[in-house]
Amino acid sequence: MVEDGTVMRGRVTVYSVPGCAHCTQAKATLSALGVPVCDVDVNKHRELRARLKELTGLSAVPQIFFNNLFVGNNEDLQNLVRPETDPERLERLVLSVREDPVPLDAPPVPEDHGLHSDAEVDGACALSEALRNLILKLYSDHLSEDGKRVDYKAMSRSPFFERYCDLAVHLQRVDLLSLSREEKLAFFINIYNALVIHGNLRLGFPKNIWQRYRFFNYVSYFIGGEVYTLQDIENGVLRGNRKGVAQLLKPFSRNDPRLQVALPDVEPLIHFALNCGAKGCPPIKTYTPQDIDSQLRAAAEAFLENDDSCVIDSARREVKLSQIFKWYKADFGGTDEKLLNWVFDHMGASQKKRSLQALLSEGKVKVSYLPYDWSINSTD
Structure with missing residues (x-):
């Protein structure tokens, strides 16, 4: 496996069984991290089950090792890669696989068991x-x-x-x-x-x-x-x-x-x-x-709550909406009345929704559209 021009010297071993959704998700997550994965089917290689239980005390799959370090199951892996968890631990694990060769006490794999490539992220x-x-x-x-x-x-x-x-x-x-x-x-x-x-x-x-x-x-x-x-x-x-x-x-x-x-x-x-x-x-x-x-x-509720996307002007009996509602008006009913009812139905409970409800209950409401900011959404 090559990542940024560097040959990864170690491996991640995943003990799994075919048709296991948690196993599939774990392997997809590891593939996204760019680490070399050795996938071992414990149904096919039953001789490894007893050894695996000795190492971890567990028989369920998947079981995941970074070189010789047992990380846990799929839930443990997903918790590990979440942005709000400790990113330094994940970086250390990936770095260990990148820089350290597979140690002698790494979990066993069948002889000549190759690493999975991107092409095996199937489906x-x-x-x-x-x-x-x-x-x-x-x-x-x-x-x-x-x-x-x-x-x-x-x-x-x-x-x-x-x-x-x-x-x-x-x-x-x-x-x-x-x-x-x-x-x-x-x-x-x-x-x-x-x-x-x-x-x-x-x-x-x-x-x-x-x-x-x-x-x-x-x-x-x-x-x-x-x-x-x-x-x-x-x-x-x-x-x-x-x-x-x-x-x-x-x-x-x-x-x-x-x-x-x-x-x-x-x-x-x-x-x-x-x-x-x-x-x-x-x-x-x-x-x-x-x-x-x-x-x-x-997402729609949050968008409508933003004053850059939806403004209720009670004094002028006017609703100002993002240009998105103008460009795709047909998707929201095709008429001003249907559009406003759609907007009302998809607003979260808020003062803005109560203001719109008051306008709609009183009769005719004008619809206009806010300027659209086409500048790039870059942090620069």
Whole structure:
């Protein structure tokens, strides 16, 4: 295994069994860390079970060792990589695998048992989990606390970004048709936000309307055997194959194989999760399939509570909204009345919501749109 041009001398050993979801998640997390993983199937190599129980006192899987140091199970590993835990301990573990050869008292592995490569991060869920863990690491290191600004320069120098680029190549092997609706939402939202950053780092941030149009119709990943641009992901997949801003045609034609991947209906809440790299966009977060709708609704509530996105002017009987609601008005009902009702229904309990309720109960309300800040969301 090579990381930043340095050969890793040690290994991480994972004792697992096929079909174990916790084992799959653990291996995806380790792959995202860029460490060499030796995966030992204890069903196939039963002679190691007794020895393993002697070492740890446990028989459940996965069991994870950094060289000769027992880290624990998948839950222990996930706790270890969380940004709020002790990052120095994780760095020491990775450094030990990078610099120290496998010691004589390392846990046993079958003879000629090779290390797993990136190509063995199989399946959309495992790969997206590995990519998500890398994205989380990059975001924790290079995002502002509010998620609205990115330190692009520092991120471009990060070994974790290079690792992300290497792993993103394997998106071409993903079986998108196997994804559930929830998995598809989380997968494509996370990929979209990461692809915007990837495109900005490789090509530079678009500075005018023409450059933006070209950027979103050019920057792409090869996923599941097909090319998906940013426009394809947003308007083709997540908006149920609807025309985007300034688009004359739908992203996918009737015979386009990508149409099978598109969600059957538009998902309005995605507009509060997708970040196009501008300061006027919602904050950048990562999403998981579990409770994805609750996560998106929480993102919408936070967006609407921000005065940069929604202002209630009771004196003028006016509601001022982000341009996002103008560009995608059809997704929110298509009329001012339906738009305002959607906004009200998706607000959290607050004074702002009570003010809007009072206006709506009194009759006609004017809708206008706030200026959009297209400047780059960089910390510089």
